[in-house]
Amino acid sequence: MRKFECVDHELVIGGVKATEIVQKYGSPVYVTDENAIRANYRNIYQAFSKKMPTRINYACKANTNLAILRILEQEGSCIDAVSIGEIEACLRSGFSPDRILYTGVNVSDAELRAVVARGVPINIDSFSELERLAKITTDHQISFRVNPEVGSGHHDKVITGKRSTKFGIPKHQILEAYKRAVELGFKPAGLHAHIGSGGQTVEPFIEMVETLITIVQELAAMGIELNFLDIGGGIGIPYRPEESAMDLDKMAAEITSRIKSKTKIKEIIIEPGRYIIADSTIILTKVVDIKETPDKKYAGIDAGFNTLIRPAMYDSYHHVAVANKFDLPAEEVYSLGGPICETGDVMAKDRELPKVEEGDIIAIYDAGAYGFTMSSNYNMRPLPREVLVKDGEITLIRESETVEELFRHQRIPSRLML
Ligand SMILES: *Cc1c(COP(=O)(O)O)cnc(C)c1O
Secondary structure, eight states: OOOOEEETTEEEETTEEHHHHHHHHOSSEEEEEHHHHHHHHHHHHHHHHTTSOEEEEEEGGGOOOHHHHHHHHHHTOEEEEOSHHHHHHHHHTTOOGGGEEEOOSSOOHHHHHHHHHTTOOEEEOOHHHHHHHHHHOSSSOEEEEEEOSOOOOSSGGGBOOSTTSSOSEEGGGHHHHHHHHHHHTOOOOEEEEEOBSSBOOSHHHHHHHHHHHHHHHHHHHTTOOOSEEEEEOOBOOOOSTTOOOOOHHHHHHHHHHHHHHHOOOOEEEEOOSHHHHGGGEEEEEEEEEEEEOSSOEEEEESOOTTTOOHHHHHOOOOOEEEGGGTTSOOOEEEEEEOSSSSTTOEEEEEEEESOOOTTOEEEEOSOSSSSGGGOOOTTTOOOOEEEEEETTEEEEEEOOOOTGGGGTTOOOOGGGGO
16 A cells, blocks of 8 residues: 655645546546556566566556556566457557567467467467467467466455466376477477465465476476476555565565576566556545445445446455545544445445545545456446546546447347337
């Protein structure tokens, strides 16, 4: 959880007051601080690259706004992409195909052909995908995703590395996969595993790396030398005030010392999404309604799970503050309900806040990862704007939708118009 500046009782992000942003761009609005993205990227890059050659593959499913991708392109980041749409977003933002790694799951032939056509290396997830790719080409960089049978994450729905999940080649079949790839004419370049999203401790990463090292050694004994290890697993962030950040220096030291002493691996890839982007962005949302039920006080806001689905989907905690009463003491306990007609549309439960009134602006923290990218038109609500702030300047980076645009792909058959 970031600390924000306070000027005239107001939360300030990127040198701009919250109320000024809402006055100019409306509510709700996603506000992203450019300097925070750059600082996060540099932190994680430096932690690992001072130990061994490192590539940061930003897992862009967290946030694919083109302006944000441009910032990361300028920083020298590479990309982990999971769909052809994400690949296109990155190519448009200036990433060359060799800086992108495609890690799909349940990949169709059409998507495989599209990825091959764009020259983007592929992390293969199954034997089926390997055989289907071989029918398209064997002259393509591949690596394999193994299921490491180690899982970690902030919620069961995002733990990917357990034995029973749909992801990766089962551990006991991974050597067979490389053997088959070589037989088919591929030269596999690396090995990948991903334990889950939002893990906050180093131990599961170490356990996974030990598994990867064993596989690398077994492959070396078969005459297959790999160039890179792709150490997947989202790195968690402290969403709650009392949580602390992952110790990246410790993580880097524990991982790289093992790889350097036990393998000939030349480069590691780290693929954070949330770590780079989550705390760069807040949602500013207006209080539109106040309601007292017999046992709860609600402040009604104009952002719901159509704008940020994490609380409803994963029971996630997002810190909130009254942006225009930022330094006032807490007085009452409120739950913040959104405009979506479902009981689960509560963005924050039982929070101590200053007295909240209609017209106040609430800031929802850490909304940069899986905020806009998981937003929806549910309840026929147009998607809000995204703006970028930096050193006192605000720039629009995505226009809001209009209600009219919600109908652009629908067709009413003429026989229903009679
Ligand atoms: C989602 C994902 C990540 C990133 O997860 P975060 O928790 O956002 O860091 C990394 N690698 C792969 C393969 C993913 O699917």
